[in-house]
Amino acid sequence: MVSKMIKVLAFNGSAKKNGNTSKLLKKVINHIKDAEVEVIHLIDKKLQACLSCSFSEVDCVYPCRIKDDMQEIVEKIKKADALIFASPTYWYCMSGLMKNFIDRLTTCDVAEPPIFDGKVVATIATAYMDGSTQVTLQMTAPLTSMGAIMVPYNDVYTNGGKLWRTEFGVTPDKRLAKNIIQLTKLVKSKQGKWFKS
């Protein structure tokens, strides 16, 4: 029996707080029932670039050596059961804001077990024409490598305002919301030991 309220934390990697990415994220969130949801607009946060400590004389540590808004965000990540990463497509890539943020998540990966271990994660991307599939894949690769469990049908994106993909009678935003909650309940009811072999 899952008693604790599910906490979902979402990150908007667009410079616009009410742009296409935020609107698509809201569509998904509106379908999420019985959960606490918080959205962090990365544009509001002071997040310096990663200093690549891992590959110099000093090691990457948890918490991160850089003292900015990352500490507060990492505390929220620790408390979250599920996370959503939403980014616009900038030249066939995720936004610089989102890339910088994911680089800074390296600090979560050096904690034992890693902070993303067993977190349920979903990705969302928007594009004017082309490139949003790449963006969802670009975000998925590092997050799954950090221990995240990606939801089934993980990615939801729009190209030119058209929500992918409706041709089979599927509503992707609704499905993603449902799958986030369903998988989170499953993971919370029987937390696995994913990190150790």
Ligand SMILES: Cc1cc2nc3c(=O)[nH]c(=O)nc-3n(C[C@H](O)[C@H](O)[C@H](O)COP(=O)(O)O)c2cc1C
């Ligand atoms: C710097 C920049 C690069 C972009 N590159 C692409 C691109 O490669 N492919 C594309 O389809 N749209 C591209 N776009 C359009 C945005 O991806 C699209 O308008 C997106 O929905 C914007 O989201 P937002 O309103 O949340 O900022 C680009 C926009 C900007 C500002």
